[in-house]
Amino acid sequence: MADVTxxxxxxxxxxxxxxxxxxGLRVIVLERQxxxxxKAQSERIGGFLMEHGPSSVTEEGSVSSLTRDLDLEHTRITLGPEVRRRYIVADGRLYGIAVHPAAFVTSAFMSLTGRLRLLAEPAVPRRIAEAEETVAAFCRRRFGIEFTERVIDSLVCGMFAGTAENLSMLATFPRLVEMERKYGSILKGVVLSRLSGKRMPGRRLFSWRDGIATLPTVLAQxxxxxxxxxxxxxxxxxxARGFLVxxxxxxxIVTDAVVIATQPHVTAQLLDNLDAEVAFAASQIETPPLxxxxxxxARSQIAHPLDGIGFLAPGSERRHVNGALFCSTMFETRAPHGYVSLAAYIGGDRAPSLARLPSHELIGMARRQFAELLGAKGEPVLARVRHWQCGLPQYRIGHRDLLAVLNGISGRQPGLFLTGNYFAGVSVSACVTHALHTATCVSTFLSCEDRGATVSQSWPHSEAPRFGSNSLQLGCT
Ligand SMILES: Cc1cc2nc3c(=O)[nH]c(=O)nc-3n(C[C@H](O)[C@H](O)[C@H](O)COP(=O)(O)OP(=O)(O)OC[C@H]3O[C@@H](n4cnc5c(N)ncnc54)[C@H](O)[C@@H]3O)c2cc1C
Structure with missing residues (x-):
């Protein structure tokens, strides 16, 4: 028996x-593996540390207060001193772009016309039509074709393993849609936000000495x-009251409340007999393999200075690799002294069938890309492949409507709640923020005398819930 499963x-x-x-609630967590x-799995192989899934966390939402509560601050590591730029592939070579906002305008990887079009963004009129736009349509309209094809397409592939032509702007970058509505321009919005002291979210990346798996490991402890x-x-x-799991x-297990925190297709299967409409909505969220x-x-095998986070390749470059991280530059302890580690990402929404290829073919693809773009020579000293059959959820056009149906579950099945990376963002920090919001909804539900009462789980929330704040009344460490 449990209060919550x-x-x-x-x-x-x-x-x-x-x-x-x-x-203070009686909780049970059931994990299939x-x-x-x-997705958060770190593995030490010799002196290397491989991240099978996430490799860094963005400092936003509730993640900082959670890690403070877990006493994880002393093992935290920040980006290495060599991270000076990020690279984009254009016309078969890497272009380094400094990590500051004006860098796209000063870098030579875009034509003068493309850069002038980017600077003209504040003059583009605000959109009146209400219909949802794809990321590509929004960015072409505001920033021009070249910036969208070279930069935005690369970025969304790196962040969501998706394509700008398929993702919904409203569901993927709601803050930018809001900026256009409020200020009539994204560039103006960014400048005004900075002047008013607001930091753009997600600019600071961190990890832990033993990798991202530190977070689930300590939570599990x-x-x-x-x-x-x-x-x-x-x-x-x-x-009649509660659920049987x-x-x-x-x-x-007899339980008063259930939280389903699985991949969307599993959520769909688990809800099939309880709520066909919600199950159908969950089944519509695709997670292409990655x-x-x-x-x-050895460091001497790579000609490139590896002085950045990594590189991204736009779809127009027609490469097998979507992008790569310079893992041992991002976090110095990820490879033994005198060695470097690189991670290439293949598949996603851009080329799902590639992600299913056998390991030796994928290793061959990555090696060819690293030879061409980074001057890698000879056999790598270590090669590992992780196939994710179910990769990242794609927030396509209509995703917000699917979420409205999914959020209705707690009204139709009081005591049943959903969370996961298909609600408020795919990043680890977005997952944590939505999870804490869900916990608040569950405990509100359980504290009601009349359990028939419904608790709305709608998102977004005006303020991210925090550990240690009055709203969570914690302090359990
Ligand atoms: C290659 C890759 C790189 C990434 N890089 C980053 C990054 O650098 N930074 C970042 O912030 N994010 C990154 N992400 C995204 C982030 O890792 C994920 O969105 C996040 O970890 C998802 O967590 P989750 O708990 O929602 O889902 P999952 O991690 O998918 O967990 C779902 C769990 O449910 C379990 N389960 C499924 N079915 C059942 C069942 N029937 N019964 C019991 N248990 C079940 C599964 O085994 C699994 O453990 C990356 C993801 C991938 C794949």
Whole structure:
């Protein structure tokens, strides 16, 4: 028996469960795999540290207060001193772009016409039509074709493993849509926000000494025996009060509330018998496969200075690799002294079939790209591939409508809540923020005398919930 059963032990499920535990609720987390973390998996191989999924966290939302509460500050690491630029592939070579806002205008990788068009953005009239636009349509209209094809397409592929032509601007970059509405211009909005002291979110990246898996590992330590790994949930049945969660191998659990924190297609399967409409909405969110190819080299094998975060390739370059991270430049301890590590990302919405290729073919692709673009020579000293059959959720046109249906679940099935990377953003910090919001909704629901009462789970929230704040009443460390 439990007050709350959380299904899924990734960042979303663990963060929700931890926040609920801190509120004194009896929580159980059921995780299908034998280890927690979901996408967040770090592996030490010799002196190298491979991130199979996320490799850095953006400092925004609730993630900082959570990591403070978990006492993770002393193992935190920030970007290495050599990170001076990010690179974009254009016309078959790498162009370094400094990490400051004016860099796109000063860099020579765009034509003069393209740069002048970018600077003309404040003169572009505000859009009146209400219909949702793709990221590509919005950015072509505001910033011009060249910037959209070279920079925006690369960025969305790097951030969401998606394509600018398929993603919804409103669902993917709601702050920029709001800026256009409010200021009539993105550049004007950015400048005014800076002048008023507001920082643009997500500019500071960090990790931990032992990798991103530190976060799920420490959350799991705090949750202790409340976590059952190697337990897959097969079905959820509604009872007169609460739910019966049926598992494969660990029996049935009677619970007052359920939080589903799985990938959207699993959420759809679990809801099929409870709410066909919500299950259908979840099934519409695609998560194209993605592969990570991790290669270690002796420093002397790479001609390039590797003085940046990595490189991104726009779709127009027609490359097999979407982009790569210079892992050991980002965080110095990711490779032994005298060696470097690189991670190439292949597949996603741009080329899903490539992500399913066998490991040796993917390694060959990454090696050819690194030879051509970075001057890599000879055999890598280490080569590993991680295939993610279910990659990142694509926030396509209509995603907001799907979320409206999904958020309706707690009204139709009181006590049932959903969280995960298809709600408020795919990043680790967005998952944590949505998870804490979900925990607040669950505990509000459970504190009502009349459990028939419904608690709206709608997002966005005006302010990210924080650990240690009055709203969460924590302090359980
Ligand atoms: C290659 C890659 C690189 C990334 N890079 C970054 C990055 O640098 N920075 C960043 O912020 N984000 C990054 N992300 C995104 C981020 O890692 C994810 O969005 C986030 O970790 C998702 O967490 P989650 O808990 O919502 O889902 P998941 O991690 O997918 O967790 C879902 C969990 O549910 C479990 N489950 C499924 N079915 C069942 C069942 N029936 N019963 C019980 N359990 C079940 C699964 O086993 C899994 O553990 C990256 C993602 C990928 C794939």
């Amino acid at each position: 959380v299904i899924g032990g990734g960042i979303s499920g663990l963060s929700t469960a931890y926040a609920l535990m801190c509120r 034998t280890r927690v973390g979901g 705090r949750l202790g025996a409340r976590i059952k790994t190697g337990v897959a949930v097969r079905r959820i049945a509604a009872r 049926k598992t494969a191998g660990a029996g049935d 592969a990570v190819v991790y290669l270690g080299y």
